[in-house]
Amino acid sequence: MVFARTCSVTLVGVEGVVVEVQADLEPGVANFSLVGLPDRSLAESRDRVRAAVVNSGVSWPQRKLTIGLSPASVPKGGSGFDLAIACAILGAAERIDPSQLAHLVMIGELGLDGRVRAVRGVLPAVLAAADVGYKQVVVPERTAAEATLVPGMSVLGVRSLRQLIALLNDEAPPDEEPDEEEAGRSDPMLTGISVPGAGLGTGLLGGEPPPDLADVAGQRMARAALEVAAAGRHHIFLKGPPGAGKTMLAERLPGLLPPLTQKESLEVTAVHSVAGTLPPGQPMVTRAPYCAPHHSASMAALVGGGVGLPRPGAVSLAHRGVLFLDESPEFRPQALDAMRQPLESGHVVVARAAGMMSMPARFLLVMAANPCPCGRYGSPGGEVCDCRPELVRRYRARLSGPLMDRIDLRITVAPVARPELTGDTLRGESTAEVAARVLQARERASDRLANTPWSTNGEVPGYELRTRWPPLPGALYEAECDMERGLLTARGLDRVLRVAWTVADLADHDRPTAEDVNFALELRTGVPRGVTYTSRG
Secondary structure, three states, X not given: OEEEEEEEEEEEOOEEEEEEEEEEEEOOOOEEEEEXXXXXXXXXXXXXXXXHHHHOOOOOOOOEEEEEEEOOOOOEOOOOOHHHHHHHHHHHOOOOOHHHOOOEEEXXXXXXXXXXXXXXXXXXXXXXXXHOOOOEEEEEHHHHXXXXXXXXXXXXXXXXXXXXXXXXXXXXXXXXXXXXXXXXXXXXXXXXXXXXXXXXXXXXXXXXXXXXXXXXOOOHHHHHHHHHHHHHOOOEEEEOOOOOOHHHHHHHOHHHOOOOOHHHHHHHHHHHHHHOOOOOOOOOOOOOOEEOOOOOXXXXXXXXXXXXXXXXXXXXXXXXXXXXXXXXXXXXXXHHHOOHHXXXXXXXXXXXXXXXXXXXXXXXXXXXXXXXXXXXXXXXXXXXXXXOHHHXXXXXXXXXXXXXXXXXXXXXXXXXXXHHHHOOOOOOOOHHHHHXXXXXXXXXXXXXXXXXXXXXXXXXXXXHHHHOOOOOOOOOHHHHHHHHOOOOOHHHHHHHHHHHHHHHHHOOOOOOOHHHHHHHHHHHHOOOOOOOOHHHO
């Protein structure tokens, strides 16, 4: 009996589990058995590995072969085990020194010609290997840059199995030319996402500059609300007739967010690596993602799901960024209400028969809606609404009360007036100008929240705000009156206080004043409070 082992990684959501790949060769009728809860794509590796080994110029062992994947109780899937299985077999057949394999982690799919193909989830897989003490990892050459993001890990990127065999045997590696057909385009394994309704592609903005906020005509209150939302990571609801600029405003919100920190970049990159949506040549995501699913998206598309173990949904693809739900009443009510948990906790827990997993989902939600199905209800231009009152009530009821109670800012976006649109008035501030103030406000909040689990005002629990960081005496008078009248819930009062702290940070106040709280109330209720902040553009 000849035995060899190496390691690979299986993904459970966006977290990796290190798997020991064991190969055992025994005398007997030639056979290839794979045990350890493999899924269909992993079971098919038997044919891929056999062809890759033979086409790499190595004879296939004609004996009874058993591949064991340990721990056997963890479901395993994907084609990323191919490289580890092939090397374990060659080690057991003494084509490779087995001692060279025991301390390596190998990730990669094998083509029938022996080429090593890229797979999804390399970053979280390498992070999992580093967490349990591994120092060396072998990955496809095209994803080597992604693997090197993990500090302290020695990464070897290979193009083919033949090249890896030579390196492990201390031989000169053969020259492997890159595939000319794929040199100028992305790998098919790394493009697209299998979640329906993922909206604007991958959720990543790419290398182009974000749209400029100065392009938005008028909408002074909506622009101020965007600034507050970006500074404190507050969820926002935009209601207005078609053509008022709701989508334009939402698309410019990611440009106001500060660049991602190193920790946030690793989190976002890991999610998009698992989803297979990292752009070629961009191993690290440094800008806040933007995801805008179509209103036909299912619950699995929004919160995650799929056959077997769940895959990241739109709430995870928008982690540390913006999730924009245009025409929000047209989404399925059950899908919208499924977001209530991640809106509070910052992660989503998806349970399936194959397992339960948690995926990060700390996003900034932007919802947009028309006032009614025809969009003309309450139009100041004299247009007549064709919708029956019952239809209008049903349309608005599609956004449940518990969901709306979690929205901090509720803004009415009025139609743009002719002088604002034709340029007779002053142009609004640019994205760069507003983003600079947002960054300063974020830094003030970060200094105040140092040594706490929170980094922005939108994350701080209401109890902590009321006890550790209360506003000035008497500042909550109008908010408390609204609560007594039933206009605010207890959660609503806490969210007003969060927004008030963000307003205070933007105004460079040490503690929220009555004006700060009243402006926060106006942003939430839409009721004018006689507060004007001209410095907010």
